[in-house]
Amino acid sequence: MKKNNLDLFTEIFDTHKEYCGTVVETHVQKLKELDAYLPRMQSFFIVTNTSTKMYPFVSKNFEYTLGLDRKKMAKLGATYWFSHFHPDDLPIWMRVLEDLMLFTMTEISKKDRPKLCYSWNFRIKNKNGEYLNTFEHLTPVFFDDSGKPIIGVAHLCIVGGGEQRPIIATVKKLNDKNEYETLFYKNYSQKLLSVSLTNREKDVVRLLALNKTSAEIAKKLFISTHTVNVHRKNILGKLNFDSTIQLVQYCLVNQLF
Template identity: 45%
Template structure:
């Protein structure tokens, strides 16, 4: 199974050569210094290298969070990580990656790709043979000559797998006000989400509401009027049947939307 995944992943991220060099090494060294200051939590980060399916760096929180040694992750690379993914989700996960890559290469201008960030999810078997939900947020760091993302800084949020989440893929761009706006969102699998009909703009409004911003704040960040923000909130309540903003935000958090 891992060989098939390896071949499919290689096709998605195919590039002209293996990416290495002093610039990458300098970035990794800075991240190592930062890692010493980061407290322990149920999150970790890696520097991913899709040109050779390796992890250039794995942060200290990986080991206590996943109960897997960092050496195993570094030595085994992405093949090792894939070998622990839930078998039933691999094809869907690959499709989500393919869709994100296709969307980026066809719709995002080369100069804008450095402001993109991507999110997707899957389940991974931890050290005690229990599966955990992984929500991966990846931001490109380096690109090949065709503008394809090759090196990424990936942050992983680890949740217990008491609830099986449908695989979701999201692409966002950082706007002029330093706020992320959704450009692509897709849910995969047969599970119907209550919030599937929410638009990209409504999704962005909900995310900012969950951070505690009011209508005027959201208006400034998304370059829309306060009246439009109110309209988006009203539309979401109608679509979901929720009675207030608290219910909407709680629903979206449970379903991994924001």
């Protein structure tokens, strides 16, 4: 599965060579790093165009993972894709998009918007009529004259079955060390312990789960090692965790990567 996922990362650049050497490549590299630590999962890429509600590119794994029709996805676009969303999740997901765009347009400068990564989760129905939990990371690659994201590269992962999970949305930005820093986090169910963590603590948790040392985390987040250790102590106290494995599972369920 790991080899297939790495081949998947190459597929997007084989098809869209214009992304090579851009910030998109940096975002994809972050996904590769994540892939080494997450449990096995099924993944695929979609290039989304919100202005046309179409998908100019859908990777081959879309069919292998969900059993859905790539040709219909390309021809019908959002009409086909949205018809497979869980009916309880779709309206919440639409509200997520509205909140993320409002945050982007009011809180993020135009020059920083290409550095953003949006993430959220929802349930999608496969060919057999089974709902599966899906985590999506989306990187904007084209903006309109107002700076609103129009085209994005989305990486989607199927993890677990169709059990209901809180829908969580995040906005992270690449800093000068090419490390993500959390700018926005919202739990749309309000029944999650992670609301007790600050955005900086979420960044530390994510890096701890990726097996980074305190010194490495300090360098990536431009803070002192002492500050990282204080965050670690506070995080363990809030979450009652004592192992990296627990942190990985926590990050996976609560979408902190």
